[in-house]
Amino acid sequence: MMFFKEFKQIILDLLIPIILILSLYVLKFYYDYFTRSISYPGPLPLPILGNLHQYFYYRNDLQVWLHHLSLKYGDVFELYFGSSRYLMISDSRIVERIMSSVKDNNYFVRITTRDGLDDLKKGHSGILFNVDFNSWSCIKKIFMRAVAAPNALRFGMNLINIGFQDLEKFWNSLIEEQGQFLCDEQEKSIEIDFIPWARRIFAETIMLITTNRHPHLLSTYYERITNKNPQKNLDEEFFDRLSIASDCVQYYLMVPPFIRNFPILNIYKNYLYENMTWTRNYTCNLVKERLEEIKSNDDKEKLSTDMLSMLLTANKSKDITRDTPNDNNEKSMTHEEIGDNIAEILIEGVDSPSNTLSFVLYYIGNDPDIEQRVLNEIDKIFGHRSDFNITYEDLSKLEYIEAVIKEVLRVRPVTATITRFAAHSDQIDEYVIPPSTHLSVNILSLHVHPNYWEEPMKFDPTRFLARSDNEKEVYDKNALVYFGGGLRMCPGKQFAMTLLKMMIVLLYSKYKFEVITKDPLAQNSINTQYCY
């Protein structure tokens, strides 16, 4: 009895200060919240969590959640991820200002130094989270040379061609082995899950472009699904884990440390972190192997001009970047930083185009008229050319197919948000932007905003076709940001459009597709829209 009394007293002694501290914290939080100098509408945040609990209520579908909020709170509303405030934007006037192409503009930085990035030991040396203009522009120049220069585009097209020949070989074997005859007993059909194939063909291409290393993902996947060799190889494992590593960064940015590290909840954080570490070790090994190759090769002319070799040799005696001077950024990168750079390009370069391609197939497959126009255009440009040697000039004539890709990216943008950090305060029309604020463009809401689009919910590629010879497409360019805009606009834009058009031509000139999944549009990643 005595023991129970003492125990009760200890608990009370402990609980009272805890409750007091918590109450003071909550009071301070709401005092700051209700007395903030510049306020915008938005859902009431909770202390520590911010508005994260609502995001989980929307079953992690960031796009749908943000769109619902913008319908309720308007074109500029505020949202809290933990205690960090974000202004969510779907007004094209603000987009125009924050996606500026001017050097040293107020919105160059995407995300400032944040607990999340620091906890991941992810410095700002890559492209995506870089906050230093000189170091960013140096990496971007190397990127543009490796991925966006005309010869890089031609190289990419060549790789897609080779990858597609492999794809055809594997699909034809699958059709031979497992296909069912259609009613005319001439042609066979087979049910396939398209997205794993699309991911692999883009992953092989981007891997070769950035590291000159062939990961043989298509063949290992084929062998696995036909039970010839059910083991995943290391490269497949890497790409699977890379998507999780990308989620890891988003999760660390959105979820405050207290919640991340809370017992039980930290199981998910540990799972993400473990994948991040695994992919880091993999890319670090790639860097070390390449460094050995460079050291053992005396003739720099014989080195391949992929992005990894350029990053490793920039400003060194075997510099192969030649006309890409690194004069602004003398400090060389660590192996881990170079590996992180490569991983960023692989993340950005694989998931976005492969999901876009899958959405394209879904929308074409659901509308016979659109499908017919796609087939007619392929027929018009390529006729019955047996060689099918597709050139860049051929691709630039594919106006309708380009319009289909644009419309798919309008209604199903693969990224939910694009963020910029306002270094100083600003006034954009009637909106006052407080200093040190993150602004996030709410892409879907902007893309289906009735102020900027006629019949916004209708899937209609013709809105992107010129109405007459001297009239270009008419729409507000700042209301269409699937590749972002300004200085930080996606540098893989042209590469992605070229490869997407090429894949569409190759696929539709060889195969007929039918959509069999009722609702293949699903979100299973934090900021990326996946198509299944």
Ligand code: HEM
């Ligand atoms: C359909 C395909 C793609 C879409 C929809 C897409 C979309 C985007 C978006 C929205 C951004 C943010 C832009 C901004 O903040 O203004 C971005 C950035 C970026 N993307 Fe893409 N992307 C695609 C393909 C690619 C490819 C194929 C690559 C590389 C080969 C790539 C590399 C990058 C890089 C490196 C950045 C960071 C740029 C910077 O911070 O300066 N993307 N992308």
